[in-house]
Amino acid sequence: MKKRSIPIAFLLVFVFGLLAVQGAVAQRSRLIFMTAGDVNMLALGQNVFAPGFTAENPGVQIITIHTGPGNAGSQTIFEKLLAEKKANRTVSDVDVALVHEIFMKWAMDEDLLQPYAQKTNTWKYVTSPFAKTTLGVNVEGYAMPLFQSQTAIAYNPDYVKNPPKSYAELKEWVKKNPGKFGYNGIKGGASGVAFVMGWVYAETGKYQKYAVTGPFEKSEVNSWEPVFKDLKEFNKNIVITAGNVGTLDALNRGEIWMGPVWVDMFFTFMNDGKMDPKTKLALPEPGMPGQPMFFVIPKNAPNPDLSRKFIEYVTSPKVQADEIVRRFNWYPGIDGSALKGSIPQDIYDKIYHDVTPADLQKKGLAFPLADYYSAILEAYERWAQ
Amino acid sequence: MTSVGSRSLGERKLPPYIPLLFPAVAFMVLMYIWPFVSSVLQSFLVGKGQPSLANYVKVWELYRKDIVFTFGITLFNTALTGVVAVIFSVYFRIRQNRISALLSAIFKLPIFIPFVVVSQMMNSFLAPHGLLNTALAQLGIVNLEKPLQLFNFAGLSFGFAWKQIPFAVLIIHGGFQMIDNSYIEAARSVGAKMPSIILRVLVPMNKSSIIVALVLVYSQIIGTFTLPYMLIGGKVPTTITVDIAHRVNYFRDFGVANALGVCSYIMVLFTAAYYLRSKIREARQEVSG
Numbered sequence: 001m002k003k004r005s006i007p008i009a010f011l012l013v014f015v016f017g018l019l020a021v022q023g024a025v026a027q028r029s030r031l032i033f034m035t036a037g038d039v040n041m042l043a044l045g046q047n048v049f050a051p052g053f054t055a056e057n058p059g060v061q062i063i064t065i066h067t068g069p070g071n072a073g074s075q076t077i078f079e080k081l082l083a084e085k086k087a088n089r090t091v092s093d094v095d096v097a098l099v100h101e102i103f104m105k106w107a108m109d110e111d112l113l114q115p116y117a118q119k120t121n122t123w124k125y126v127t128s129p130f131a132k133t134t135l136g137v138n139v140e141g142y143a144m145p146l147f148q149s150q151t152a153i154a155y156n157p158d159y160v161k162n163p164p165k166s167y168a169e170l171k172e173w174v175k176k177n178p179g180k181f182g183y184n185g186i187k188g189g190a191s192g193v194a195f196v197m198g199w200v201y202a203e204t205g206k207y208q209k210y211a212v213t214g215p216f217e218k219s220e221v222n223s224w225e226p227v228f229k230d231l232k233e234f235n236k237n238i239v240i241t242a243g244n245v246g247t248l249d250a251l252n253r254g255e256i257w258m259g260p261v262w263v264d265m266f267f268t269f270m271n272d273g274k275m276d277p278k279t280k281l282a283l284p285e286p287g288m289p290g291q292p293m294f295f296v297i298p299k300n301a302p303n304p305d306l307s308r309k310f311i312e313y314v315t316s317p318k319v320q321a322d323e324i325v326r327r328f329n330w331y332p333g334i335d336g337s338a339l340k341g342s343i344p345q346d347i348y349d350k351i352y353h354d355v356t357p358a359d360l361q362k363k364g365l366a367f368p369l370a371d372y373y374s375a376i377l378e379a380y381e382r383w384a385q
Numbered sequence: 386m387t388s389v390g391s392r393s394l395g396e397r398k399l400p401p402y403i404p405l406l407f408p409a410v411a412f413m414v415l416m417y418i419w420p421f422v423s424s425v426l427q428s429f430l431v432g433k434g435q436p437s438l439a440n441y442v443k444v445w446e447l448y449r450k451d452i453v454f455t456f457g458i459t460l461f462n463t464a465l466t467g468v469v470a471v472i473f474s475v476y477f478r479i480r481q482n483r484i485s486a487l488l489s490a491i492f493k494l495p496i497f498i499p500f501v502v503v504s505q506m507m508n509s510f511l512a513p514h515g516l517l518n519t520a521l522a523q524l525g526i527v528n529l530e531k532p533l534q535l536f537n538f539a540g541l542s543f544g545f546a547w548k549q550i551p552f553a554v555l556i557i558h559g560g561f562q563m564i565d566n567s568y569i570e571a572a573r574s575v576g577a578k579m580p581s582i583i584l585r586v587l588v589p590m591n592k593s594s595i596i597v598a599l600v601l602v603y604s605q606i607i608g609t610f611t612l613p614y615m616l617i618g619g620k621v622p623t624t625i626t627v628d629i630a631h632r633v634n635y636f637r638d639f640g641v642a643n644a645l646g647v648c649s650y651i652m653v654l655f656t657a658a659y660y661l662r663s664k665i666r667e668a669r670q671e672v673s674g
Contacts, residue, residue: 072630072634075634075637184618185618185620185621187614187618187619187623187630187631188618189618189619192619193635240536240619241619242508242512242536242616242618242619246508246615249508249509249512253512253513254514255512255513255532374635377636378447385450385621
């Protein structure tokens, strides 16, 4: 008799435990947060946003779902929302999503999002032009940037005393120092893509048309042949590295003296002790592209008020200063002036030392409009390879 | 399920194996054959589904170098893997002592290491100022100002060989173990030297497992993404897999991606057909013999 009572007791405890847990969960509301990006975005969601938001809003549980790096990660989120639309689902599974620029074009075309940004109490801090149009698509009200990542040229000051101030100077430098400049082509990560976009802006001088005003014209594409033939010549004197990290590694091992990098990766490497602290950054004329990641709320999000509250939390000056700038080394998604006093001077100085806020204002460019973006990549394959 | 089995087609009843086969066949059709067929179909569609050869035209214009490169690197590495794996397997078969046992145990390790780890390893090992070059520089063989450039065909081949030879050895060595010692002794007693024992006794008797190993290695190399991506991702030429990822990630262009896929199916089909034919021939020989 006694023997049998023990398992029964266990069973009872288990069942009551389960009921208790379920009760607790039922009381709490859940917020499904889907994010594209590298694994650091998962860490950001799980270890930073979720505990921080739950501490301020007890009873809300954040579940972070990570879909993978680059455009492919954003594409997964887009396909999920598109599938919901095609299946005529009235309530989406997703409360908030964090996506790349190209997602905005796809999602706006399919009408998958709801306008929310003006209703948030942090909208007043958002001054980035990316929050109005991105890749030529009007996104105002539908998207708020979490951060801005920027590409720049990293260089080793031991070998490079006077870094090139423009793409034209860089061309000359490469001729004099063959094999000492490296980038990762266009298939090995977006720092190489950004470098190529900057090249096209520099050679054509048509940044405004390609990235801001449009329209897309086929004749423009045909005019690029000499631009890319020139790049092909340039490529003969440089090294193609093995990816975004490959460029940083090659700089660090002294294989190359100069190369385009993502600024946030650069500072993260430096903070982790994986990068020679002497290494510096420069933004050559006319500038290089950067991109934000955006928060969006699906059209049929189950709790739009809660979703908005979450976005207000992560775009608040405090979280932007502590997490986005200090911990992850991105440029903030909201106006830098709102962070004054929130960031210690030494960190502010480090991040804005080589590339000043004024540089960013002038030379922190956007990626081209979606049609030009694709056309440039394909022109590279056609003429520069 | 039983109701399907007992339902009659006209006068005749369905043979009982049809319902039994149904789950397996349905799974195959749904999970393998349908995606394959739809991939081939989509490669002939552009825009909103108009049939066209435009995808193949683009593949020809932009990626023919990469297709040749992929085919070249696959053939070269399959041959290299075959030769080296046979040599090692023969060694493990003929010298059976502690050293060979230890070696063959160590040799199995790469089989369990995922490709992405191998890629990262090769990345830091083969880099211009990586482990290999700095070690050679210490020995005075290489000048670090002009190091060996290995992020290319050579380095990629090294990576594939490192990963695939142990796998091929596992299969081929297993085949050699099945050959009775008496054959080797008989050959020796009529005066055969080691090379002719290998080429005229061991290899012919073990032909089927060698072919299995080569076919598997061949199709794995064609389909590998991580190693080429992490070693020569942005270079020209690169492999088909990197191009497919590029088309999908940057353009959402499944048409050209599928057309590239079809090129790799054709490369694989050609070995699969050879493999099947030789299997059928073997089966016939067994029946008649």
